[in-house]
Amino acid sequence: MVRPNNNQLPENLPQLQNLIKRDPESYSDEFHIQYQHFLSLLEVFALNPSEENKSLDDTVMFVAQVAQCYPAACELFPKHLADLLRNYATVLDPAMRNCFVKALILLRNKNLVPALDILELFFQLLRCPDKNLRTFLQSHIVTDIKNMNAKHKDMKLNSSLQNFMYSMLKDANPKAAKMSVDIMIELYKKNIWNDPKSVNVIATVGCFSKVTKVLVTSLKFFLGHDEEDEEPDTESENEVDLKGALLANRVSKKTKKGQKQLQKIKKQAVKAQKKKKNAPAFNFSGIHLVHNPQGMAEGLFKQLQATNERFEVKLMHLDVISRLIGIHELFLFGFYPYITRFLQPHQRQVTRVLQFAAQASHELVPGDIIEPILKTIANNFITERNSSDVMAIGLNATREICMRCPLAMGEDLLQDLAMYKTYKEKSVMMAARSLITLYREQLPALLHKKDRGRQTEAQAERKVRAYGERExxxxxxxxxxLLKDSKTIDIESDEDTDSNDGQWVNVAHSDGEGGGAEEDDDEDEEEDDENEEDDDDEDNSDEGEEEGDSNAEEDAASDEEAAKQKKEKKDVQILNQKEAAQELALTRIFTDEDFKRINAANLKKTVTNSRKRPLEQDRAEFVKLNSIEMIFKKRKHDKESRLETVQAGRQDRERFGWKDGRVNEHCSKTNSEKRKTKNFGMMRHKARSKVKKSFRDKQISLRKHLLHQKKMK
Known part of the structure; x- marks a missing residue:
């Protein structure tokens, strides 16, 4: 009996592949035989490309595996596969199409195919009605472009691919266009294509696409949902897991599996620790890199007015437009009357609409344009016919709008809203007080005198800016x-310059100009001025009594002249101080400690006895939804918090519960007290007598009573 020879090389492709990789020269003839076989199968397959050919699949993968051993012979091999996919991509069998794609990826990994050719082909294959293939191609494209730009960015290749992507976004196939924009966004998030060109391609093509999915994806990209806030939580979880793993390993049974898991967790912890030490990478939001924000905002607003999409898509349009207006300080006056139509308490997601109105406000918008929005909010939200939550949300939205455009608020409207500071509901009261606090900082003249509060030093130094004025x-x-520690100026005072008593020292410039002495604390200066004025008033009154009424006018004139001289002297001192500070800033490099002292001094200016917290100087670019929805309200207690409150109230009491009034608590109890703790079986006969008789029992007892009386007679 002759055994079949299963080791024949022409038929056993895996063994031939192994041998060729070990010794290519010795098996060159066998390879050429297989390559000719591939060409013949290719011609046969071209006659009926929709039919699956298993032999062709095996031969294609074999040639792709060993193509690096015979580069001259396989020079046209990638072209054959690319032509097949380019001509018959939509009619090929899915299994064969996947085989050809994997073979090309294998050749690309061996640098046998130019990157631009293969990526352009894969972008075209995104039109295929095969979801698994599209997902596979998307991951490969992103990974390949990331690897090509790992060491240094290939600007020529990136530019060519971006131009090709620009045409793919306009493709008639919605799936290909959607996958293309997904690839661009993913590459942007990975800091590979984070240049303005990619952003503007999405802005000019993606945001105005007729395909809803492409439009929504592009708008979400500019809304920029940050994922950086979630990273600290994952790092802290890794630290907790490491501690728990170390504890478990110490107290539990030692096994090989446990040791492997412990080593794996240690590696993860070391990796997370290294990640912490790395310098943070800050990325510009895509909305900052738009070349023509005015044109984009106008185009989106025109598209919004003509669209029939669902309400969520309209909200995305409003969000992007408002962010463009607020960040780039654009003029789009038609946007404000349009958004006013949605400002109703019953409107769906009205808090987001209020957020968009606040985001679209900035200092360069005339107050007359935004004032109708404030009046609409006041008429629809801040009225007593609404609930307290609606009123508080309306006041919070008004505050956020006025924070960005203070000149939009009128004096009468502000004073009316300020009257809610004594409202019965705490949420409305706190919202009104926050609005008053804002205008105490910005424009205190619009408030009623009793609402202005004590003026802080920072408020006194701040100038009221007109419309369009820049500081x-x-x-x-x-x-x-920093003047008291400056070494660039001469110190004439005998005080110790290193002391932290907070007093200003006398300074003089080297060129002979005199510098005035002033104290650091303005309250001390005001007290000194008041004392001097009081002394002058007393002296003047004494002189007036001695000299008589004839000299009263002269005394008044001298008082005015003295006050004027004091004011001029104080102005000169402040001016000298500013000149000395300016000279110090120009002749000295400030250190971190200097800036800490400067920040502390600026913070001190914003705090007085009437204000315990500093004013908010930094304003975020985007309005947080929590700033509008945040209402101060007493929350309902759960069971645990109620029990804590009850226990806290019982601490100072001597006794609590039922008191029977006995003088000696160890004495015996009465029968009525003992009856309460007895078993019911012992007291059943007592309880039975208390039950009311039924009508039948009453008849029987009455009959017995009457019979008994009759017998007695």
């Missing part, structure tokens, strides 16, 4: 705090 600083704000 330009010629020095570092608060640099006066």
């Amino acid at each position: 330009v600083h010629d020095t570092v704000l608060g640099a006066e705090a």
Whole structure:
């Protein structure tokens, strides 16, 4: 009996592949035989490309595996596969199509195919009605482009691919366009294609696409949902897991599996620790890189007015438009009357609409344009016919709008809203007080005198800016705090310069100009001025009594002149101080400690006895939804918090519960007290007598009673 020879090389492709990789020269003839076989199968397959050919699949994968051993012979092999996919991509069998794609990826990994050719082909294959293939191609495209830009960015290749992507976004196939925009966004998030060109391709093509999925994906990209906030939580979980694993390994039974898991967790912890030490990478939001924000906002607004999409898509349009207006300080006056139509308490997601109105407000918008929005909010939300939550949300939205455009608020409307500071509901009261606090900082003149509060030093230094006016600083704000430690100026005072008593020292410039002495604390200066004024008033009154009424006018004139001289002297001192601070900023490099002292001095200016917390100087670019929805309200207690409150109330009491009034608590109890603790079986006969008789029992007892009386007679 002759055994079949299963080791024949022409038929056993895996064994031939192994041998060729070990010794390519010795098996060159066998390879050429297989390659000719591949060409013949290819010609046969071209006659009926929709039919699956298993032999062709095996031969294609074999040639792709050993193509690096015979580069000259396999020079046209990638072209044959690419032509097949380019011509018959939609009619090929899914299994064979996947085989050809994997073979090309294998050749690309061996650098046998140019990156641009293979990626352009894969972008075209995104049109195929095969979801698994599209997902596989998307992951490969992203990984391949990431690997090509790992060491240094290939600008020429990236530019060519971006131009090709630009045409793919306009493709008639919605699935290909959607997958293309997904690839661009993923590459942007991975800091590979984070240049303005990619962002503007999405802005000019994706945001105005007729395909709803492409449109929504592009708008979500500009809304920029940050994922960085979730990273600290994952790192902390890794630390907790490491501690738990170390404890479990110490107290539990030692096994090989446990040791492997412990080593794995240790590696993860070391990796997380290294990640912490790395310098953080800050990315610009895509909305900052738009070349023509005005044109984009106008185009989106025109598209919004003409669209028939669902309400969620309209909200995305409003969000992107409002962010463009707020960040780039654009003028789009038609946006504000449009958004006013949605400002109703019963409107779906009205808090987000209020958020968009606040985001679209900035200082360059005239107050007359935004004032109708404030009046609409006041008429529809801030009225007593609504609930307290609606009123508080309306006041919070008004505050956020006025924070970005203070000139939009009128004096009468502000004073009306300020009257809610004594409202019975705490949420409305706190919202009204936050609005008053804002205008105490911005425009205190619009408030009623009793609502302005005590003026802080920072408020006194702040100038009320007109519409369109910009505040330009010629020095570092608060640099006066460093004058007492400056070595660039001469110190005439005998005080110790290293002391932290908070007092200003006398300074003089080297060129002979005199510098005034002033104290650091303005309250001390005001007290000194008041004392001097009181002394002058007393002296003047004494002189007036001695000299008589004829000299009263002269005394008044001298008082005015003295006050004027004091004011001029104080202004000169402040001016000298500013000049010295400006010279100090120009001749000295400030250290971190200097800036800490400057920040502390600026913070001190914003705090008085009437205000315990500093004013908010930094305003975020985007309005947080929590700033509008945040209402101060007493929350309902759960069972645990109620029990804690009950126990806290019982601490100072001597006794609690039922008191029987006995003088000696160890004495015996009465029968009525003992009856309460007895078993019911012992008291059943007592309880039975208390039960009311039924009508039948009453008849029987009455009959017995009457019979008994009759017998007695």
